[in-house]
Amino acid sequence: MIKAGIIGGAGYTAGELIRILINHKQVSIDFIYSTSNAGNFVYEVHQDLLGTVDYKFTNKINADVDVVFLCLGHGNSSKFLSENQFSKNTKIIDLSNDFRLEKDAVFQENEYIYGLPELYKTAIQKANYIANPGCFATAIQLAMIPLALNNFIEDDIHVNAVTGATGAGTSLSSTTHFTWRDNNFSHYKPFTHQHLGEIHQTVQKLQPNFSNEIHFLPNRGNFSRGIFATAYTKFDGSEEDAKSIYDEFYKDAAFTFVSENPLHLKQVVNTNKCLVHVQKLNNQLLITSCIDNLLKGASGQAVQNMNLMFGFEETEGLQLKANFF
Template sequence: MIRAAVIGAAGYTGGELIRLLLRHPNVGQAGLTAVSTSSAGRRIGEVHPDLSGSTDLRCTDHHGEPDVVFLCLGHGQSSRWLAENTLAAHVRVVDLSTDHRDLTANPGWTYGLPEKYRQAIRGSSRVANPGCFATAIELALLPLAETGLLTGDVVVHAITGSTGAGAQPSETTHYAWRESNVSTYKTFAHQHEAEIRQVLGDVRLHFVPLRGPFTRGIHATSVIPGMHDLQQAISAITTRYAEEPYVHVVSNEPAMKAVVNTNNCHIGLTGSNGTLCIVSCIDNLLKGASGQAVQNMNLMFGFDETAGLNLKASVY
C-alpha cells in the first residue's frame, strides 16, 4: 500500500483520480490525501456528490507525506506548486498539466504514454501525463510513425466533450451554448501539437479540434491521403497493439461511447484508394488524463499495470 496525494482534488481530473484511487487495491481511502485549497475541510461527498455516503474522506490543504503526488492543477500552476513545496527524495510525481511535457525544457521528466515509453516510465520518478487530444492522436499514428509510413499529409479532426475544458464555467461550456452544438476552435493552432510532434517526429499534421455536445470522450479521425500500401499500414497498427491492455483495434467503425468511463482506446481502420482513415476514441478524463495517470503510477511502483483500472463502462 502506498500513500497518494491528489493536488487539485475539486476539479474534473482530481475528482476522477479520487474515484479511482479510493478503489485502487494499492491505495484506498487510508492512503489517499485530497488536497484542495478551495475546498479544504469539506467532505469529499460535498465536493463530488457521487461519493456522498460512500466515504468520509475530507479535503485538506496539505499534502502530508505521500509516496506519489498527482498534480491536477491548471497549466502553469504545476511548476509553481513544485517550486513552492519540498518533496522527500523518494516521492514520485505525475503531472497532468502541460507544464513538463516539453522534455527538452524539462530534463528528468518522462512522457507518460505507456504504449511508447513503458520502460522509461517504470524507472522514472517524474512523469508528464499526456494531453487528452495528444493521447488520442498519438495512439492513432504511433505505429505508422515507428514504421516510417507517416510521410504525407495527415488531416486530423478530433471532437471533444465539455470536460476537456475544465470545471471553470465559460461561454462554450454553458449548457445553452453547448447542447446540440458543434464548432471548431484553435484550428491549426492547438497547444497539443507540440507534444504530438515530440512523440511522432516531423509529421505533416493538420489538426482541427472541435467541441462536441457531450461531456466525456474524444473521437479523432486521422485521414492520410497518400497511403499507397493500405494493407501494410493496417497491419502495422494491428500488430503494434496486439498485446496492449488498453488499446484495441476493433473490427468495425468504433462508437465513442463504448470507451466512455473506461481506460480504453478503441481504434478503427478504413482504407480506400490509397487513403487511410484511422478512428481513435478515448475518454478524455480517463485514458486522456486520470486513468492514464493511474496507469503510469502502476508502472512507476511496479504494480499490475491494470490495477484499479478495470472499469465498468457506462455504455448507454
Template sequence: MIKIGIIGGAGYTGGELIRLLVNHPQAELVFVHSKSSAGKPLYAVHQDLLGQTELLFSGELHRDVDVLFLCTGHGEARKFLEAHPPAEHTRVIDLSNDFRLQPQSTIFDLQFVYGLPELNREKIRTAKAIANPGCFATAIQLGLLPLAQRGLLQDIYTTGITGSTGAGQALSATSHFSWRANNIQAYKTLTHQHLGEIGQSITQLQQEPGVDLSFVPWRGDFTRGIFISSTVRVDLSQRELTQLFTSFYQGHPFTHISEEPIFLKQVVNTNQAVIQLEKVGDKTVIHSAIDNLLKGASGQAVQNMNLMFGLDEAMGLNLKAGYF
C-alpha cells in the same frame, strides 16, 4: 500500499482520480489538497463519493507520500513544485502540460518522462516523474504511432471532437449547458496546444523531417469523450495496416483495433482506446476514440502509477463502459 497525495482535487481530473484510487487495491489516499474546499468532505464536492470515503479536503500539504498527483491548471504545476519541492522518495505525476515538452521537462533534479505507456512503457517503469499526456494528444498519437515507427507519415489531416469536460470545471461561455446543447464549434484551428507533444512523439519514432500535422478540434454537444479522424496517404493495403497496428499494440491492455465502425459509447467511463482503419483509394483514415477524463487524463495517470510501482498495468482500471 502506495501512499498518495493529490494537489487540486476539486476539479474534473482530480475527481476522476479520487474515484479510481478509493477503489484501487494497492492505493492509500493520504490527502487531497484543495484551497477552495479545505475542511469539507470529498463527497461535498464530488457527491457520487458519498459512502465511498470520509476523507476531508486538506488545506495542508503532507510530504510523507510515495506519489504526488498534480491536478492543477496549466502553468500552476511548475509554480507549485518550485514553492513545494517534493520529498526525495516521492514520485510525481503531473496532469498539466507544464512538463511535456523538451527542454521544459526538468525541474530541480526531476526529469519528467512523457507518460504515454504505448510509447514509453519501459521508461515509465523507472521514472521518478511523469508528464501525463494531453487528452487530444493521446487520442491522436494512438492513431499515428504505428505508422511513425515504420517511417510512413508525411502530411496528416486530423479532425477531432471533444466533450465539455475537456474545458475543465470552471464555467466559461462555451462550457455552459445552454451553449453546448444542440451546438458544435471549431476552435483553436491549426494552433491547439497539444500539437507540440504530438510532434515530439512522432519525431521519437520517425526522425526523418517533413511530417506536417494539420489539426482542427471541435467542441461537441456531450460531456465526455474524444473522437478523432486522421487522414494520411500510405502505400499499405487494408490488411497490412491492420497487421501493423495489431502488432504494435500487442501486449498493451487498453488499446484495441476494431474491424467494425467505432463510437464513443465503447470507451466512455473506461481507460480503453479503440482504433478503426479505413482504406479508400490511396488514402487511409484512422479513427480513434477515448474518454478524455480517463485514458486522456486520470485513468492514464493511474496506469502510469501502476507501471512506476511494478504493479499490473491495468490494476484498478477494469471499468465498465457507459454503453446504454
C-alpha cells in the same frame, strides 16, 4: 499499500482519480489538497462520492507520501512545486502540460518522463517523475504511432477530433454553459491547439525524416465526456498492410485495442481504453481513435503510469466497463 496525495482536488480529473484510487487494492489516499475547499467534505464537491468516502479537503501536504498527482491548471504545477517540497522518495505524476515537451522535461534537476505507456513503458517503470500526456494528444498519437515507427508517413496528416464538455474543466465560460453547448457544435483553436507540440515531438522522434504538417482541427461536442478523433494521410500500402502494422504494435498493449469495425464513443466512455480502427479509401488511410478524455486522456492513464512505476499489475484499479446503454 502506498500512500497517495492529490493536488488540485476539486477538478474533474481529481474527481475521477479519487473514484479510481478508492477501489485500488494497493493505494490509500493520504490527502486531497484544495485551498479553496479546505475543511469541506470531498463529497460536497464530487457529489457522486456521497456515501462512499468521508475525506475532507486540506490545505496542507504530507511531504512523505509515496506518490503525488498534480491535477492543476496548465502552468500551475511548476509554480506549486517551486513553493512546496516533497521528499526525494515521492514519485510525482503531473497531469498538466508543464513538463510534456523535452525542453521543459527537466525541472528542479528532476527529469519528467513522457507518460505514454504504449510507447515508453520501460522508461516509465524506471521513472520517478511523469508528465502525463494531454487528452487530444493521447488519442491522436495512438492513431499515428504505428505508422511513424515504420516510416510510413509520407504526406501531411489531417486530424479532426471532437471532445466533450469536461475537456474544458470546471470553470464556467461562454462556451461551457448548458444553454450554449446543448444542441450545438463548434471548432476552436484551429491548427494551433497546445497538444500539437507533444504530438509533433513524438512523431518526429519515431520518424526523424518527417517534415510534413499535422493539421489538427479540435471541436467542442454537446456531450460530457469522450474524444472521437479521425486522422487521414496518404498511404501506399494496402488496408491489410495497415491492419497488420497496427495489430502487431498493439498486440501486448493493456488498454489499446484495434477494432475490425467502425467505432463509436460509447465503447470507451468510463473506461481507460483506446480503440483504434483503420480503413483504406482510395490512396488515403483513415485512422479513427476513441478515448474517454478524463480517463485514458487524464486520470486513468495517470493511474496506469503509477501502476508501472510501482510494479503493480498495469490494469489494477482500471478494469472499468463502458456505460454502453
